[in-house]
Amino acid sequence: MKIQILIGSVRQTRIGPQIARWVKDITEKKFLTEIVDLKDWHLPMDDEPYLPAEGIYTQEHTIAWSNKISEADAYIFVFPQYNWGYPAALKNAIDHLYKEWDNKPALMVSYANRGGGKAAEQLQQVLQGIHMRITETNLEIKLSDVNFSPSDSDTDYPESLHRYEDELVSALNQLNLLYRSR
Numbered sequence: 001m002k003i004q005i006l007i008g009s010v011r012q013t014r015i016g017p018q019i020a021r022w023v024k025d026i027t028e029k030k031f032l033t034e035i036v037d038l039k040d041w042h043l044p045m046d047d048e049p050y051l052p053a054e055g056i057y058t059q060e061h062t063i064a065w066s067n068k069i070s071e072a073d074a075y076i077f078v079f080p081q082y083n084w085g086y087p088a089a090l091k092n093a094i095d096h097l098y099k100e101w102d103n104k105p106a107l108m109v110s111y112a113n114r115g116g117g118k119a120a121e122q123l124q125q126v127l128q129g130i131h132m133r134i135t136e137t138n139l140e141i142k143l144s145d146v147n148f149s150p151s152d153s154d155t156d157y158p159e160s161l162h163r164y165e166d167e168l169v170s171a172l173n174q175l176n177l178l179y180r181s182r
Helices: 016-027 060-070 088-095 117-129 159-180
Strands: 002-007 032-037 074-080 105-112 139-142
Touching: 002 016, 016 032, 016 074, 016 105, 016 159, 074 117, 074 159, 088 117, 105 117, 105 159, 139 159
Parallel strands: 002 032, 002 074, 074 105, 105 139
Antiparallel strands: none
16 A cells, blocks of 8 residues: 655644654555655646546646545645644645545544644545545644654654554554555
8 A cells, every 4th residue: 555645734834744754654664655745736726627526637737736646545644733724735735636535545643732633623524525535543643742843854753753653553554444445
């Protein structure tokens, strides 16, 4: 199973890449993984003439995005909670496509002061709407439990993230079961 780990925040100052790197380090012990950072993708809002459900793309960036997302068998969405919601860039990236997501397994890793559960609830509704298969258990990282410090590197992450490793492994097992039951 090939898993794409999507970083849902595009803010200049963010910890999503650090969390995604930690998720990748744990996940790649069993699965082929790739980090896909939305910050690297130029996806303008609503610039396609057809509905994504039709699968007819005219813009080069949408065709490239479709090709990238189509490479994966499952997804891990890593995203912060902003004002009880998830980032607009993540919603836009999801809404650019439709059939590419259909019936594929998804795991959510949210983070916020209290874990990001409200954002995860909203994202879950959207993922269900595009017919993704979502793990029963998702990971909510409470920032008060993890000591993030300023870093020049997106790949350095605090050791305190490892307190969530068992939860992540459990959720990955669910992701694998969803994939195998397709």
